[in-house]
Amino acid sequence: MNKKHEQLIADYLQGTLDENLSKELEQLIERGEIDFIDFRAFEQLHQELELIAIPKPREEMRNRFFDMLAKEQVNQEFEEENRIIQNVRIWFRNLTASQLAYTFMLLIVGGFIGNLSSSDADQIEKLTSEMESMRQMMMVSMLEGPSATDRLRAVNISSQLEQADERAVHALLFTLNNDLSENVRIQSIEALIRWGDNPTVRKGLIRSIARQESDLVIVALADAMIELGAANAAQEFEKLKKDKVLTSSTLDKIDNTIAVLL
Amino acid sequence: MMKVKEGQIDKLGLLYERHSTSLFSFFYRKTKEQQLSEDLVQSVFERILKYRDTYSGNGTFSTWMFSIAKNAHIDYYRKKKRLREVEILDEERIPGDNPSGYVELDDRAKRKLVLEKALDSLDEDKKEVVILSRFEGLRYQEIADIQGISENAVKVRMFRALKDLKRIVTTLSEEYSNE
Numbered sequence: 362m363n364k365k366h367e368q369l370i371a372d373y374l375q376g377t378l379d380e381n382l383s384k385e386l387e388q389l390i391e392r393g394e395i396d397f398i399d400f401r402a403f404e405q406l407h408q409e410l411e412l413i414a415i416p417k418p419r420e421e422m423r424n425r426f427f428d429m430l431a432k433e434q435v436n437q438e439f440e441e442e443n444r445i446i447q448n449v450r451i452w453f454r455n456l457t458a459s460q461l462a463y464t465f466m467l468l469i470v471g472g473f474i475g476n477l478s479s480s481d482a483d484q485i486e487k488l489t490s491e492m493e494s495m496r497q498m499m500m501v502s503m504l505e506g507p508s509a510t511d512r513l514r515a516v517n518i519s520s521q522l523e524q525a526d527e528r529a530v531h532a533l534l535f536t537l538n539n540d541l542s543e544n545v546r547i548q549s550i551e552a553l554i555r556w557g558d559n560p561t562v563r564k565g566l567i568r569s570i571a572r573q574e575s576d577l578v579i580v581a582l583a584d585a586m587i588e589l590g591a592a593n594a595a596q597e598f599e600k601l602k603k604d605k606v607l608t609s610s611t612l613d614k615i616d617n618t619i620a621v622l623l
Numbered sequence: 624m625m626k627v628k629e630g631q632i633d634k635l636g637l638l639y640e641r642h643s644t645s646l647f648s649f650f651y652r653k654t655k656e657q658q659l660s661e662d663l664v665q666s667v668f669e670r671i672l673k674y675r676d677t678y679s680g681n682g683t684f685s686t687w688m689f690s691i692a693k694n695a696h697i698d699y700y701r702k703k704k705r706l707r708e709v710e711i712l713d714e715e716r717i718p719g720d721n722p723s724g725y726v727e728l729d730d731r732a733k734r735k736l737v738l739e740k741a742l743d744s745l746d747e748d749k750k751e752v753v754i755l756s757r758f759e760g761l762r763y764q765e766i767a768d769i770q771g772i773s774e775n776a777v778k779v780r781m782f783r784a785l786k787d788l789k790r791i792v793t794t795l796s797e798e799y800s801n802e
Contacts, residue, residue, distance in 0.1 A: 364775070364779050367778065367779050367782035367783070368775055368778040368779060368782070370782055371763070371777075371778035371779070371781040371782045372763075372778060374781070374785075375756060375762070375763065375781075377762070377763075402789060403782075403785050403786075403789065406785055406788055406789055406792070407757065407785060409734065409738060410738060410742070410753070410757050410758075411757075412731070412734060412735040412738055413652075413735060413738055413739050413742065414735075415648055415651045415652060416651070416657060417644070417647075418643065418644060418647040418657075418660070418661055418664065419657070419661065421661070422643070422647070422661040422664060422665065423639075423643070425661075425665055426639055426643070426664075426665060426668055427636065427639075429665070429668075429669065429672075430632065430633070430635060430636060430639075430672075433632055433672060434632060434633060437630070437632060508636075510633060510636065
């Protein structure tokens, strides 16, 4: 059997033979240049390969990918913001003294006019408050979504909020205690620390210690407790040590945290 | 993929949903290791993200993805300094001992086992052609682009892979039945 015959059979097996080549193959078999029994054996073997089954990938593989993608998206947003800031800096640096003076003058005049119209200022304040409220709503709804990317973005949105209402705080605490993604849980701790003065947030963070399984999240919570100076958390950490199996580095971290807190 | 290249990286999620199982299957058939195959799938998508600017749009996304997959697989073994070991295994991977319990299996299970062993015994290039063509449904031209050879050479490789498979299947079936 020559290479041309081999190519014909390969094409036949993939189902890509056109009419002319099909006839050519038939003629080669008829003339005995391709052995019919061999040809059938290859065809049967090709079909039988489908008997070889493989397992399915586990859900962890998918979660890992979407965590990576979410992180990358956050990085991309930061890079974009940095680029804008950089451009503004370059623009300022290139301004001559007279241009700079003119810019400041415009700002002062703008501020003066703004002060004169206090009703406009009220409207702006109202608008800002509405936007803040919309952001909170958006964040809460994204936190409830199925995509880890969206949930991470939602936590990120919370960092833009001046203050959080009760619903937003509860949504973030729920995320911290129940989200499947480790990254989302860690990000939610960072978001909550900003409102560490709020008693609900403080209590929620301390209660959350006992509910965590991941060493990384526990370490992040330990750092948070030190930052907030939450002495009550020491008791929770002691309990955690008794109840859960932790790595030696996490145990060291907990011991150090307890020492700092007490 | 063009949208990912333009900066809409969230669109990579859609490509992942569409291709990750096929990619996992490709690696699993090559390595027979669940965890390693999952790690390699992750590695391929990280590379896709990192090198998205190099995607030209010529050819299908699958061809580009499997080219990256092939390199990720080679890099893994190179890093672990196991490439040589695997090559040696390929050469020596002649039918092994009679698998325990073979005689108790029904005909279909026996055939499945023998086919698995035979496919594993093929050299890497031939095995790759069979996996990509038979299991992942790539056209010969796409496989040619991945392997860097002509389309006709891929067809010849496919035929010869089947020829080797046929020979190994016959040998194994006889050996296992006699022992």
